[in-house]
Amino acid sequence: GAGVSQSPSNKVTEKGKDVELRCDPISGHTALYWYRQRLGQGLEFLIYFQGNSAPDKSGLPSDRFSAERTGESVSTLTIQRTQQEDSAVYLCASSLRTGDSNQPQHFGDGTRLSIL
Amino acid sequence: EDKVVQSPLSLVVHEGDTVTLNCSYEVTNFRSLLWYKQEKKAPTFLFMLTSSGIEKKSGRLSSILDKKELFSILNITATQTGDSAVYLCAVLRIQGAQKLVFGQGTRLTINP
Numbered sequence: 001g002a003g004v005s006q007s008p009s010n011k012v013t014e015k016g017k018d019v020e021l022r023c024d025p026i027s028g029h030t031a032l033y034w035y036r037q038r039l040g041q042g043l044e045f046l047i048y049f050q051g052n053s054a055p056d057k058s059g060l061p062s063d064r065f066s067a068e069r070t071g072e073s074v075s076t077l078t079i080q081r082t083q084q085e086d087s088a089v090y091l092c093a094s095s096l097r098t099g100d101s102n103q104p105q106h107f108g109d110g111t112r113l114s115i116l
Numbered sequence: 117e118d119k120v121v122q123s124p125l126s127l128v129v130h131e132g133d134t135v136t137l138n139c140s141y142e143v144t145n146f147r148s149l150l151w152y153k154q155e156k157k158a159p160t161f162l163f164m165l166t167s168s169g170i171e172k173k174s175g176r177l178s179s180i181l182d183k184k185e186l187f188s189i190l191n192i193t194a195t196q197t198g199d200s201a202v203y204l205c206a207v208l209r210i211q212g213a214q215k216l217v218f219g220q221g222t223r224l225t226i227n228p
Contacts, residue, residue: 004158031214042120042204043159045215056215091158095214104150104164105216109157 002026004108006092012114015084021077021111025094032075033093033105034067043091049075050097079113087115118143122205122219130227133195137222139205140187149181149188150216152204159204162190195226 005024013019025032034046045059049069060066064082069075079086089112093105119142129135141149148166152159163172165181165188172179176195181188192199202223206216 033215035216035218042218042220043206043216045217048214050214059215104161106161107152107158 004092004094004106006090006108006111008111009109010112010114012116013082014116016081018078018080019082019113021079021090021113023075023077023092023094023108025073025075025092026106028096029094029106030072030097031095031103031105032069033095034075034077035091035093036061037089037091037110039088046077046090082113082115084115087113089113118207118209118217120205120207120217120219122203122222124222125220126223126225128225128227129195131195131197133226134191134193135195135224137190137192137203137205137224138187139189139219141205141207141217142186143207143209143217145210146183147208147210150206150208151179151188151190152206154202154204154221155200162203192224197226197228200224200226 007022033048035043037043047057047067051072052069064080067077089110091107091110093107095105096103121140123138148164150164151162163179168183176193179190202221204221205219
């Protein structure tokens, strides 16, 4: 597609349930990133993928968070046993490549997650 | 710890005014600084700055980087109501994670 696509756009769920968020990067982009944006705040880095591997998972807030990417394309971010503090907009971005490249990251519209 | 600080946090001006948004940073192994505009949803890319003193321009928007003083400014001239948004500054490092370290954003409101 033309841009980064995320689904669902909104998700409301009860505390304790698991959720899965999906990201389709721009075609041909090998690098993929997940960020979290809490209300009124800047973006916090969660994890990035180069191809299918995740060299940096340092931003994942707890072991309830995990992410995977298959086929150098779609990525899913899974949050298990959701807590109210997980409520935020989860943004995905992609870029052409990492390493020495100076390519900007392009963002999707995000998934707004609300935990009741 | 890497830090990006934007100021002001909020700014309200009248249509036609010129605004300057500020971004200062303390980041190890700096590579580049990026500006994004965020309206309702996806942040949209505006500029990437890597070299000091070279102004980048796009229509009424321009930006410049000072790597000695560790800051950047984003200027918007002849503002329009469509410029109302949150403007985000982010820094990318040379080594390690390719993550962007974001500031908290400046919320700009342009009144007619």
